[in-house]
Amino acid sequence: MRKWFRKCMASLCAATIAFSGMYIVGNESTKDVKADGEYQLVWSDEFDGTELNRNNWNVEVNGNGGGNNELQYYVDRTNNIQVSDGTLKITARKENYGGKSYTSGRINSKGKQEFKYGKIEARMKLPRFSGIWPAFWTLGANYSSVGWPKCGEMDIMEAINDNNTVFANLHWSYKNSQADTKGKTYDVGDRTQWHTYGMEWDENSAAFYVDGYVYERYTISTQSEMEEFRKAQFIILNLAVGGQLPGYNINQNGFPATMEVDWVRVYQKPEKESTKYTGPTITVNQDAIGEYTGAWTSFFGQTWCGTYGNVIGNGAKVTDGVTINVTDAGIIQGDSQWSAQANIEGLKYYAGNDYVLKCTLVSTESKKVFVKIAGDDEESISGEYITLVKNQPYNYEKKVSIPSDYAGKLDLKFGFGRSDGDPMAQNGSFIAKITNLSFSTTAVIPDPSYAETTTNNGNSGNNSTTNNGNSGNNSTTNNGNAGNNETNNSNINNTDITNNVSDVNNIDNISIQQIQNSKTKIISAKSKKKRSVKIIIKKQTNVTGYVIKYSTNKKYYGYNTKQIKKNIYNFKKLSSNKKYYFKVRAYIKQDGKKIYGKWSKSKKVRVK
Structure with a gap:
């Protein structure tokens, strides 16, 4: 929906459509979606009430044209958005409003119902005449922090003008700078009648279907630049008038025009019981910032956007706060908020729990600031702009949910650079302070004193169990000879665990503490061929694999x-001829989650 199209279509072709600076491909075989019972309904809006459920939906109010030079002004009025008689009705009207x-x-x-993988469906009736553009689509949950197209866009259904063709498209960031596109069209027969439009999506593919028939399936697992589609997305429903895709030949007799939605539903495959922790738990109160032992880090983009400054801690601990002094605020379109940064990197956390981030911010100049909880690869777990008013303290509070399957790095980042719409003048200066920081939770977690380990060396029948008394650590070893059972009980509080598992992809007997305390090493990092670097890591036994972090910046x-x-x-x-920095850490998979070790020291290599 949010992309630029050529105004060049006199008619539609169901095989391909040309985009300005983009291409469309669609050639994989199709098949029916099978209702095989794998999926369970995890969320739906049946639109059975008398008003829109604001716990599910945000209503957008703007006249910015949706990034496509559309002609409508989106409003929050029952004349345009109404829930009645069991359906949602989005209506476009011909009337002057906001220019x-x-x-x-x-x-x-966004921020209310976001999903990673599953089936996303809606049953809809669509208007059909020249100039109309109904759409049912998704954007990445990190849209606010990375923008389009880096967030990824998945168009489940788009329809334009006076025909019965619908579109299914993917849009993503190509080589970190351009939008790239895959798309396919399908004739639904009569789009003004009820049809179910859906997408079945997992880490490997995205399949688009109408009334259960898949008319295109895209592979997304083999292209590294398509990682956008392996992150959470939020749902959008809208009815546009005009724009780059439908053009500007508007049939005025078509108004008022209504897109009617019977329901929106999301199905996902349930987590297997075998991946869930079943041992004892404890309740802990944690302030991840209060227990942080590191220091504030900073970044200023002097060489690439003209922002100069420094970050000075207000005391010995990060909880004492920090002062940010920017002397020359430059700008880069779409990315300037990160030209001046104050960060706390590597927070400890308990996955699957809700945290509350609190802090007080004040600035000597009115300006926008971006506050973000970021994961690996800068993926935003939580992020939003706030606007500071000159010399007025702003008490920020935000609930942040850490996904239960998350096991990566966690950083707190403040972007103080000058961004679009910033009230502060370009090349201006300011001093800002952050105080009263906390990132706290009351979490129910596995008891860290409990570990259950099973080692099977291959031959059935010989069971040896060691119960270490009061420690709560249970270790079971199966060595193979039938009928030989031995049990030994003692009061030893610490036990060495012997790990003989050969399948490194399914390791159950390495404790979380063991892997988190481990630190690997890069033995060799050399560039012997043009534009290439060979990395050799000191091998660790019984790990699933390694993650290599690399950058042309020594601070990564x-x-x-x-x-x-x-x-x-x-x-x-x-x-070529650039310095690269590399570091590595090991990880294991345990109970379906990735547990990471510590990062190694960096290795610097100049690439040939």
């Missing part, structure tokens, strides 16, 4: 990561 000639509605589930701003199974990897197509 536009039409009004309409657009709703999204703008870094990338590569996940590998073996301890040797050849990087190719790097930039």
Whole structure:
């Protein structure tokens, strides 16, 4: 929906459509979606009430044209967005409003209902005439922090003008700078009648279907630049008028025009019981910032956007706060908020729990600030702009949910650079302070004193059990000879665990503490061939694999990561005659989650 199209279509072709600066491909075989009972309904809005459920939906109010030069002004009025008689009705009307000639509605589930993988469906009736553009689509939950197209866009259904063709498209960031696209069209027969439009999505593919028939399936697992589609997305429903795709030949007799939605539903495959922890738990109160032992880090983009400054801690601990002094605030379109940064990196956390981030911010100049909880590869777990008013303290409070399957790095980042819409003048200066910081939770977690380990050396029948008394540590070893059972009980509080598991992809007997305290080493990092670097890692036994972090910046701003199974990897197509920095950590998979070790020291290599 949010992309630029050529105004060049006199008619539609169901095989391909041309985009300005983009291409569309669609050639994989199709098949029916099978209702095989694997999926369970995890969320739906049946629109059975008398008003829109604001716990599910945000209503957008703007006249910015949706990034496509559309002609409507999106409003929050029952004339344009109405729930009645069991359906949602989004209506476009011909009327002057906010400098536009039409009004309409657009709703999204950002921050309220966001999903990673599953089936996303809606049953809909669509208007059909020249100039109309109904759409059912998704954007990445990290849209606010990375923008489009880096967030990724998945168009489940788009329809334009006076025909019965619908579109299914993917849009993502190509080589970190351009939008790239895959798309396919399908004739639904009569789009003004009820049809179910859906997408079945997992880490490997995205399949688009109408009334259960898949008309295109895209592979997303083999292209490293498509990682956008392996992150959470939120849902959007809107009805546009005009724009780059439908053009500007508007049939005025088509108004008022209504897109009617019977329901929106999301199905996902349930987590297997075998991956869930069943041992004893404890309740802990944690302030991740209060227990942090590191220092504030900072970044200023002097060489690439003209922002100068420094960050000075207000005391010995990060909880004492920090002062940010910016002397020359430059700007880069779409990315300037990160030209001046104050960060706390590597917070400890308990996955699957809700945290509350609190702090007080004040600035000597009115300005926008971006506050973000970021994961690996700068993925935003929580992020939003706030606007500070000159010399007025702003008490910030935000609930942050850490996904239960998350096991990566966790950083707190403040972006103080000058961004679009910032009230502060370009090349201005200011001093800002952050105080009263906390990132706290009351969490129910596995008891860290409990570990259950099973080692099976291959031959059935011989069971040896050691119960270490009061420690709560249970270790079971099966060595193979039938009928020989031995039990030994003692009061030893610490036990060495012997690990003989050969399948490194399914390791159950390495404790979380063991892997988190481990630190690996890069033995060799050399560039012997043009644009390539060979990395050799000191091999660790009984780990699932390694993650290599690399960047052209020694502080790893703008870094990338590569996940590998073996301890040797050849990087190719790097930039010639540039310095690269590499570091590595090991990880295991335990109970379906990734547990990471500590990062190694960095290795610097100049690429040939």
